[in-house]
Structures are given as structure tokens and as C-alpha cells.
Amino acid sequence: MGGNTAESTPLQEELEALRKENTELKKKILELEEDLEKTESQLEVLENMCFALEKEHAFAHEQLQNRSKELGDRTQQLQKTLREVGHQYLQLQQTQAQLIQSEKMAGLGTLVAGVAHEINNPTNFLVLGIHLLQKELKNLSEFLLSLLEGGDADLLNYAKQQVERCFRTLNNIDEGGTRIKTIVKDLRTFSRLDEAECKSINLVDSLESTLHLIQTQYKTSVQFVCDFQCQQELECWPAQLNQVFMNLIVNACQAIQVKQKQTNDETPGLFTLRTFYQDDWFVIQFEDTGCGMTEEVQKRAFEPFFTTKSIGEGTGLGMSISYSIVEKHQGKIEVASEEGQGTTVTLSLPLTIPDDDLPPTV
Numbered sequence: 391m392g393g394n395t396a397e398s399t400p401l402q403e404e405l406e407a408l409r410k411e412n413t414e415l416k417k418k419i420l421e422l423e424e425d426l427e428k429t430e431s432q433l434e435v436l437e438n439m440c441f442a443l444e445k446e447h448a449f450a451h452e453q454l455q456n457r458s459k460e461l462g463d464r465t466q467q468l469q470k471t472l473r474e475v476g477h478q479y480l481q482l483q484q485t486q487a488q489l490i491q492s493e494k495m496a497g498l499g500t501l502v503a504g505v506a507h508e509i510n511n512p513t514n515f516l517v518l519g520i521h522l523l524q525k526e527l528k529n530l531s532e533f534l535l536s537l538l539e540g541g542d543a544d545l546l547n548y549a550k551q552q553v554e555r556c557f558r559t560l561n562n563i564d565e566g567g568t569r570i571k572t573i574v575k576d577l578r579t580f581s582r583l584d585e586a587e588c589k590s591i592n593l594v595d596s597l598e599s600t601l602h603l604i605q606t607q608y609k610t611s612v613q614f615v616c617d618f619q620c621q622q623e624l625e626c627w628p629a630q631l632n633q634v635f636m637n638l639i640v641n642a643c644q645a646i647q648v649k650q651k652q653t654n655d656e657t658p659g660l661f662t663l664r665t666f667y668q669d670d671w672f673v674i675q676f677e678d679t680g681c682g683m684t685e686e687v688q689k690r691a692f693e694p695f696f697t698t699k700s701i702g703e704g705t706g707l708g709m710s711i712s713y714s715i716v717e718k719h720q721g722k723i724e725v726a727s728e729e730g731q732g733t734t735v736t737l738s739l740p741l742t743i744p745d746d747d748l749p750p751t752v
């Protein structure tokens with residue numbers, strides 16, 4: 391047995407060692423299990439954190455999207471407001487231009503009408519007096535010549551020559567008087583103070599009167615040609631349309647003078663004033679062989695206060711005012727121009743303006 395005990399000792403030792411190892415292993419397992427538990431709980435915390443972060447991220451993302459949509463809406467609104475402000479600014483400029491021009495024209499109209507009235511009375515005296523003188527001279531000369539008839543031939547001849555000279559002088563004065571009357575008539579037609587209201591007038595008469603008044607100022611630099619293919623009575627605001635005619639004719643004459651300066655060539659330029667029908671429109675064309683417009687000028691010609699002329703020469707209102715007056719007559723105004731060659735402005739007026747659309751006075 392003692393041998394057995396001695397033999398079993400290493401086994402026992404081995405067993406003991408195994409037991410120890412087992413205990414150690416169990417301890418390690420326990421430790422590992424503990425670690426695992428800790429790691430698991432840490433993992434859980436991390437997972438929770440992750441979840442919370444994801445939630446926060448989703449919330450932040452949603453907020454960002456809402457914010458950028460709001461910003462987009464706001465930008466659109468701002469752009470719309472900006473466009474509206476721009477439009478209102480343009481309208482304001484247009485109104486200002488209209489006010490300045492109508493005030494200027496009203497002042498000019500009153501002045502012109504006053505001068506025309508003052509000249510008209512003495513001119514009537516003059517013309518009537520001449521006609522009376524012509525009649526009386528005729529009677530007197532007949533009487534005188536009948537007295538001298540059959541007498542001294544030289545005396546008779548001399549008397550005849552004197553009488554003829556008197557008639558010639560009187561005819562010259564008569565011609566002058568008639569010219570003054572025409573000018574007065576043109577001034578009156580142009581100012582048309584009595585016609586601030588809408589009424590039916592002959593547009594060609596208005597065109598001619600306006601042209602006569604302007605012609606005198608440009609007769610050395612411009613050759614004027616009228617090609618009136620039709621006469622037209624039209625319901626309109628005569629004083630306002632006269633403003634348009636004047637603006638367009640003066641622009642054409644000025645353009646011709648600009649070209650003469652540019653090219654150092656004094657040959658008179660050509661201005662043609664035309665009227666014709668096109669479908670339901672009465673068309674008036676103002677054509678000149680002046681300096682023409684660049685594309686940029688053509689684009690901006692109707693802008694209030696846009697001018698290529700020097701200070702004092704142009705205010706840049708003529709075209710914009712003309713545009714609004716024509717628009718109020720339900721008409722159209724178009725410009726065709728070639729730089730260095732000339733310009734044609736075409737004004738088309740409807741033959742009838744529907745009553746509902748009749749505009750208020752400018």
C-alpha cells in the first residue's frame with residue numbers, strides 16, 4: 391500500500407496541479423465573464439449613444455432642410471420684391487418724365503397761343519387793309535388813266551408804270567401778310583390749347599403745321615419731303631399728338647445735323663414724312679438720312695432721361711413721352727435704324743379707339 395501511496399503522489403500532485411489550473415481557469419473565466427459583461431454594458435452604452443446621435447443627426451438634417459427651404463422661399467420673395475421695386479422705379483421715372491414734359495409743353499403752349507393771338511389781330515388789320523388798298527388803287531388807277539387817256543403819251547406811260555409798281559408792292563405786302571397768317575394758324579394748330587380734350591381732327595393738318603414751324607429752323611440743313619398718301623380724321627388728343635410729331639421731327643433734323651458734323655459734309659440731309667394705311671392702322675412714318683443709332687442707343691432710346699446729346703441740347707424725354715402718348719392712343723411706335731445711314735420711326739394709330747380704352751389726359 392505504502393508503494394501505492396508513494397506511486398500515487400505524483401498523480402495526486404498532477405491532480406492537485408490540474409485542480410489548481412482548473413481553479414485558475416475558472417477564475418480567469420470568471421474574470422473574462424466579468425470583462426465580457428463590462429464590455430457588453432459599455433457596448434450597450436455606446437449603442438445608446440449611437441442611437442441618440444443618429445436621432446440628433448436626423449433632427450439636425452431635418453432642421454437644415456427646413457431652413458434651406460425657408461431660405462429658398464425668402465430669396466424668391468426678395469427677388470420678386472426687387473423686381474417689383476425695379477418696375478415701380480421705372481414707372482416713377484416715366485411719370486416724372488411725363489410731368490416735366492407736360493409742364494414744359496403746357497407752358498410752351500400757353501406762350502405760343504398767347505403770341506399767336508397777339509399777332510393775329512394786327513395781321514387781320516394788315517391783310518384786310520391791303521385788300522382794301524388794292525381795290526382802291528384799282529379804282530384810282532382806272533380813274534387816273536381815263537383822265538390821261540388821249541393826252542400826253544409819255545405822261546400816260548409814266549402813270550401806268552407807277553400804278554404797276556404800286557400794285558407789285560401791294561402784292562408783295564399781301565404775300566407777306568398771308569405768310570404771317572399761315573404761321574399764326576400753324577402756331578394755333580400746334581398749341582391747340584382749346585383741344586386738350588379728346589376730339590376728332592385731321593392729323594395731316596396737324597403734321598403740316600408742326601412741320602412748318604420746325605422747318606424754318608432747319609431749312610439750310612434739311613430737305614423736307616411730304617408724301618401724304620391719305621388724309622385721316624381721327625379721334626385723339628390733338629395737343630398730345632402734336633408733341634409726338636414735334637419730338638420725332640426735331641429728333642430727325644438733329645440727327646441729320648449730327649451726321650453733317652461727323653462727316654464734315656454740309657449737303658442737306660433728307661427728311662421724309664409719310665402717311666398711309668396698313669390694315670386697320672393709320673401709319674405715319676418719319677424717315678431721316680441722319681446719323682442713325684447704334685444698337686445700344688436703339689435699345690435705350692425710349693428710356694426716360696436717356697440722351698446722347700449734350701447738356702442743354704437734349705433732356706432725353708422726347709421718345710419716352712412720345713411712347714406713352716402713343717400707348718395711350720392704343721397705338722404702336724417702332725424704330726428702325728442703321729448707324730451712319732439714318733432712322734425710320736413708324737407710328738401706327740388705330741383707326742378707332744374703343745370707348746372703354748379712352749385714356750385720361752396726360
Ligand SMILES: Nc1ncnc2c1ncn2[C@@H]1O[C@H](COP(=O)(O)OP(=O)(O)OP(=O)(O)O)[C@@H](O)[C@H]1O
Nearest residue numbers: 641642645682691697698704705706707708709733
Ligand atoms: N431720328 C433719330 N436719329 C438718331 N438718333 C435718334 C433719333 N431719335 C432719337 N435718337 C436717339 O435717342 C435718344 C433719345 O431721344 P429723345 O428724343 O428721347 O431725347 P433727346 O432728343 O436726346 O432729348 P429731348 O428730346 O428731350 O430734347 C437721342 O438722344 C438720340 O441719341
Ligand SMILES: [Mg+2]
Nearest residue numbers: 637641708709
Ligand atoms: Mg428728342
